[in-house]
């Protein structure tokens with residue numbers, strides 16, 4: 001049977017873009033409400049851009065088929081930084097940057113060898129410039145017994161970082177299906193995986209980045225929930241911070257004539273600035289890391305500190321209220 005085709009108009013193209021950011025659903029109708037609200041606020045020039053986009057788009061399937069690959073744009077092989085830049089610039093150009101949700105992750109492990117990793121803890125946070133930390137998820141993981149030969153290294157690592165007892169005495173969730181379920185519930189109403197951001201790819205050493213990636217891949221691939229393994233996109237948060245800071249500074253400079261703020265001169269500078277605070281010492285950590293007085297080694301404290309750092313440099317307190325505990329660590333946790 002021939003597929004039903006429908007010509008897309010400017011608003012539909014716009015709604016598809018909003019859907020991708022807000023729901024990542026296979027049916028962009030989900031985003032029609034939000035898209036309508038944003039569309040009404042769009043400038044004439046911006047609407048004109050979407051009309052041109054609509055004219056250019058030849059006939060495209062109105063409802064995307066989820067098991068079909070999305071149509072590839074020309075020259076779609078882009079670097080991570082230009083992809084991040086595009087997300088931020090696109091959202092900003094339609095006045096949606098402050099409410100765009102970003103997903104932060106961090107994970108730690110007991111031990112890894114070749115392709116095998118033994119996870120200890122994971123954390124996720126949802127964040128927007130306007131609302132700060134919207135929600136978080138923390139899961140302690142019990143990966144089952146470690147190989148005997150790893151015990152010494154795993155003990156050393158625990159002592160110098162996460163402090164957990166070695167499995168099987170560490171406690172935590174053993175069932176990877178259950179962990180995956182918690183992750184997916186946390187990500188709702190998204191229907192497909194978003195881009196995740198974590199630390200460590202830009203700064204001095206890349207191991208925290210790889211450790212987080214391996215733990216997440218382990219959870220998604222070990223629990224064989226999917227017929228096809230989903231692509232997990234994990235990008236450096238330092239790049240996001242750099243892009244967000246530069247664009248929000250420009251926005252503020254446009255409004256404010258008297259005091260001009262400086263953008264970050266380089267990604268290295270942004271990266272140094274990103275870690276130059278004590279947020280991970282004073283952010284809410286999990287119960288265990290609270291008890292052993294090691295909040296800075298807690299994945300939950302880390303993902304929350306990402307949000308506080310970005311809020312400190314990028315959220316605009318003159319446009320919306322900055323909330324204690326959401327844009328900055330709760331004052332009661334200060335020592």
Ligand SMILES: [Zn+2]
Pocket residue numbers: 121285286287288289297298299300
């Ligand atoms: Zn913890």
